[in-house]
Amino acid sequence: MKTENQGTLYGVGVGPGDPELLSLKAARLIGNAAVIAYPAPEGGESFARSIASAFIPNQCIEIAMPVPMRTERFAAQSVYDDGAKDIADHLRAGRDVVVLCEGDPFFYGSFMYLHNRLADQFNVEIVSGVSSLVACAGRLAQPLAGRNDVLTILTGPMDDDALEQRLLLGGSFVIMKVGRHLPRLRALLDKLGLLSNSGYVERATLPTEKVMPLADVDESCVPYFSMILIYDGDEAWKK
Amino acid sequence: MKTENQGTLYGVGVGPGDPELLSLKAARLIGNAAVIAYPAPEGGESFARSIASAFIPNQCIEIAMPVPMRTERFAAQSVYDDGAKDIADHLRAGRDVVVLCEGDPFFYGSFMYLHNRLADQFNVEIVSGVSSLVACAGRLAQPLAGRNDVLTILTGPMDDDALEQRLLLGGSFVIMKVGRHLPRLRALLDKLGLLSNSGYVERATLPTEKVMPLADVDESCVPYFSMILIYDGDEAWKK
Numbered sequence: 364m365k366t367e368n369q370g371t372l373y374g375v376g377v378g379p380g381d382p383e384l385l386s387l388k389a390a391r392l393i394g395n396a397a398v399i400a401y402p403a404p405e406g407g408e409s410f411a412r413s414i415a416s417a418f419i420p421n422q423c424i425e426i427a428m429p430v431p432m433r434t435e436r437f438a439a440q441s442v443y444d445d446g447a448k449d450i451a452d453h454l455r456a457g458r459d460v461v462v463l464c465e466g467d468p469f470f471y472g473s474f475m476y477l478h479n480r481l482a483d484q485f486n487v488e489i490v491s492g493v494s495s496l497v498a499c500a501g502r503l504a505q506p507l508a509g510r511n512d513v514l515t516i517l518t519g520p521m522d523d524d525a526l527e528q529r530l531l532l533g534g535s536f537v538i539m540k541v542g543r544h545l546p547r548l549r550a551l552l553d554k555l556g557l558l559s560n561s562g563y564v565e566r567a568t569l570p571t572e573k574v575m576p577l578a579d580v581d582e583s584c585v586p587y588f589s590m591i592l593i594y595d596g597d598e599a600w601k602k
Numbered sequence: 603m604k605t606e607n608q609g610t611l612y613g614v615g616v617g618p619g620d621p622e623l624l625s626l627k628a629a630r631l632i633g634n635a636a637v638i639a640y641p642a643p644e645g646g647e648s649f650a651r652s653i654a655s656a657f658i659p660n661q662c663i664e665i666a667m668p669v670p671m672r673t674e675r676f677a678a679q680s681v682y683d684d685g686a687k688d689i690a691d692h693l694r695a696g697r698d699v700v701v702l703c704e705g706d707p708f709f710y711g712s713f714m715y716l717h718n719r720l721a722d723q724f725n726v727e728i729v730s731g732v733s734s735l736v737a738c739a740g741r742l743a744q745p746l747a748g749r750n751d752v753l754t755i756l757t758g759p760m761d762d763d764a765l766e767q768r769l770l771l772g773g774s775f776v777i778m779k780v781g782r783h784l785p786r787l788r789a790l791l792d793k794l795g796l797l798s799n800s801g802y803v804e805r806a807t808l809p810t811e812k813v814m815p816l817a818d819v820d821e822s823c824v825p826y827f828s829m830i831l832i833y834d835g836d837e838a839w840k841k
Contacts, residue, residue: 379730388623391622467739479745489743491736491739492736497731497733498730500706501728501730507709514755516747520750
């Protein structure tokens with residue numbers, strides 16, 4: 364049950380990578396935070412924390428949720444169980460908790476796992492962020508969708524049949540979570556005649572960013588934070 | 603032909619409405635701008651300018667592009683012709699020009715019309731913003747898409763057959779540019795059994811914001827800046 368003395372759970376988008384793409388509100392909330400939380404790969408640095416690091420107060424309590432990568436789904440869910448418990452303890456004690464979210468909290472992010480566990484019991488405020496979707500379009504230097512275009516967002520782990528069904532309908536497309544699926548996705552787009560309309564972005568807005576035609580990508584080293592954008596044939600993307 | 607002495611054209615997203623959702627980079631560029639440009643409804647205040655107004659320097663040169671609303675497409679294109687000419691003059695004289703864009707510059711915005719006219723001749727930098735898409739999802743307080751969900755972005759002016767073809771495929775949906783199309787869209791969603799999964803947001807993150815189930819909207823006064831979000835049946839949105 365929600366009560367007046369509880370803290371508020373803030374889901375704060377920190378944007379795609381460039382710390383200067385934090386919103387003024389995100390920078391203010393992080394700068395004043397007593398407790399922050401974020402996902403972190405097991406044994407590695409949290410990407411969300413690295414984006415926001417310049418704004419995190421020295422005395423801040425930090426809750427790192429060590430998320431196993433890729434395969435171990437059940438293990439990941441127990442990490443969010445534990446994280447939600449720690450966060451709930453602070454909220455019950457009247458302390459606000461700021462959760463750092465890569466991109467936007469509600470757009471293909473892990474904040475949904477905390478939200479699902481906590482939103483019934485606590486006040487939640489979402490601070491929307493610059494999504495990877497628009498950041499990648501900006502880096503490819505071509506409008507992604509306008510007027511009455513249809514834009515469909517797909518993901519790399521989808522199987523070929525499901526992807527093809529959507530791709531054949533036309534419009535513009537984004538494929539999120541590309542990573543190790545790149546060779547299969549590229550072969551499918553080539554088969555459908557869409558390869559020359561396809562751009563590729565990894566680590567958008569970071570110093571390590573790569574932006575190129577999908578046809579040119581070295582498929583031996585594609586990171587998780589990579590995206591394919593497929594421009595509508597009428598105004599195909601040209602680099 | 604691009605030369606070293608030219609200014610840079612900045613397409614700067616100012617977010618959905620709350621000035622605190624400007625990025626730090628947007629606030630910096632606007633605060634240092636010598637020339638800004640923005641669309642404005644004929645005889646009315648520019649929404650993009652109103653969001654950014656606190657950051658605009660007093661001595662700044664302002665180029666307002668008086669865009670006719672709704673119907674007069676050809677007239678609008680001549681407004682962008684004129685705006686692009688004024689902007690090009692400043693760029694050639696070595697002055698940077700900051701164009702204020704509602705939401706994100708490349709996501710269903712009018713910046714594409716300037717970009718199409720100027721990107722071949724001048725250096726352009728896109729500063730991505732918080733899109734209305736993620737802002738509306740945040741205000742409806744429910745994750746819009748996660749894991750391997752398909753999210754399709756549609757627009758109100760699309761005809762019923764085109765909308766229905768997409769809606770029958772499943773997944774989550776956003777309908778942008780709702781406005782006067784609301785009665786027709788609501789009837790279609792009702793027919794397809796999607797009305798109870800549909801949320802409505804107008805003027806997200808502004809003091810005049812409205813957030814409610816689509817079923818409850820008074821269709822007599824729906825503004826252009828309104829959006830319908832349709833949640834996937836498995837985890838339907840409940841208010």
